[in-house]
Amino acid sequence: xxxxxxxxxxxxxxxxxxxxxxxxxxxxxxxxxxxxxxxxxxxxxxxxxxxxxxxxxxxxxxxxxxxxxxxxxxxxxxxxxxxxxxxxxxxxxxxxxxxxxxxxxxxxxxxx
Amino acid sequence: xxxxxxxxxxxxxxxxxxxxxxxxxxxxxxxxxxxxxxxxxxxxxxxxxxxxxxxxxxxxxxxxxxxxxxxxxxxxxxxxxxxxxxxxxxxxxxxxxxxxxxxxxxxxxxxxxxxxx
Numbered sequence: 001x002x003x004x005x006x007x008x009x010x011x012x013x014x015x016x017x018x019x020x021x022x023x024x025x026x027x028x029x030x031x032x033x034x035x036x037x038x039x040x041x042x043x044x045x046x047x048x049x050x051x052x053x054x055x056x057x058x059x060x061x062x063x064x065x066x067x068x069x070x071x072x073x074x075x076x077x078x079x080x081x082x083x084x085x086x087x088x089x090x091x092x093x094x095x096x097x098x099x100x101x102x103x104x105x106x107x108x109x110x111x112x
Numbered sequence: 113x114x115x116x117x118x119x120x121x122x123x124x125x126x127x128x129x130x131x132x133x134x135x136x137x138x139x140x141x142x143x144x145x146x147x148x149x150x151x152x153x154x155x156x157x158x159x160x161x162x163x164x165x166x167x168x169x170x171x172x173x174x175x176x177x178x179x180x181x182x183x184x185x186x187x188x189x190x191x192x193x194x195x196x197x198x199x200x201x202x203x204x205x206x207x208x209x210x211x212x213x214x215x216x217x218x219x220x221x222x223x224x225x226x227x228x229x
Contacts, residue, residue: 033217042203043155043220088155098143098168099157100218 002027004091006103013079014111021074021106023089032065032072033090033100043088047074079110114138116221118204124227128193133224135187135204144187145205145218146179148172155203161187194228201225 003026013019023032031050035043047056049065049072056063060083062075072089086107090100117136125131137144146158159169161179178190187206191198202225205218 035220042222045217045219048217090155093157093168098160098162099145099170100147100155101157102155104154 002029002091002093002101004089004101004103006087006089006106008106009104010107010109012109012111013076015080016078018078019076021076021087021089021108023072023074023103025070025072025089025091025101027070028067029070029091030067031092034063034072034074035088035090037086037088037105039086046087076108079108081110081112084108084110116204116206116219118202118221118224120224121222122225122227124229125194127196127228131191131194131226133189133191133202133204133226135189135221136185137187137204137206138208138219139185141206141208141219143167143207143209144179144181145207146189147203147205147220148200149203149223150200158189158202191226194226196228199226199228 005024007022033048034046036046037043047063049063052067054065060077065072074087086105088102088105090102093099093101116138119134123131144161147155148158149155157170159173159179160167176192180188201223203223204221207218
């Protein structure tokens with residue numbers, strides 16, 4: 001069974017600091033997705049990582065994928081309060097499956 | 113920008129009642145999904161739908177659940193006899209090409225919060 005693990009699950013950080021969220025998954029997958037969810041809201045697509053070594057950046061967020069290590073990271077640079085949200089990584093299900101398998105999410109709180 | 117829409121935003125029902133959750137996927141998308149998220153927990157896959165039939169379902173999607181695309185735009189999830197543990201946020205998602213395409217980026221609707229009393 002495909003497992004997706006994120007850590008940390010909770011992250012409280014000061015504005016201006018840097019931090020990294022980690023996403024490990026248990027089976028071979030070349031495609032990994034990062035989503036953001038604000039409280040009571042839907043899932044907003046942030047990044048789609050399609051191959052080993054893929055790196056994408058949007059503003060203060062940068063995501064990378066290492067398919068050999070089965071690891072993706074979401075790096076936050078100089079955090080601001082607006083980044084406070086829950087961040088989920090997800091991978092495609094096992095071969096032939098169309099479902100996305102999500103991690104438990106990382107609840108990020110950025111304090112002034 | 114096209115988006116997935118869902119109605120209602122919040123549904124309160126009594127245990128044992130039937131509910132229908134509605135979704136309008138993005139218009140040129142071909143693959144449709146339902147996920148649920150129990151409060152404070154991760155998002156779980158329920159079912160995928162393509163070419164007017166279920167292509168995959170999870171163990172959560174038992175005989176109490178059904179999906180339908182009654183016309184060219186709506187995609188519905190029906191729960192026949194709701195249980196307390198069905199209380200969750202239900203998200204509809206759609207994508208153009210699924211695994212057949214380059215990637216399977218799924219676009220999520222705003223969700224329906226289902227409360228079963």
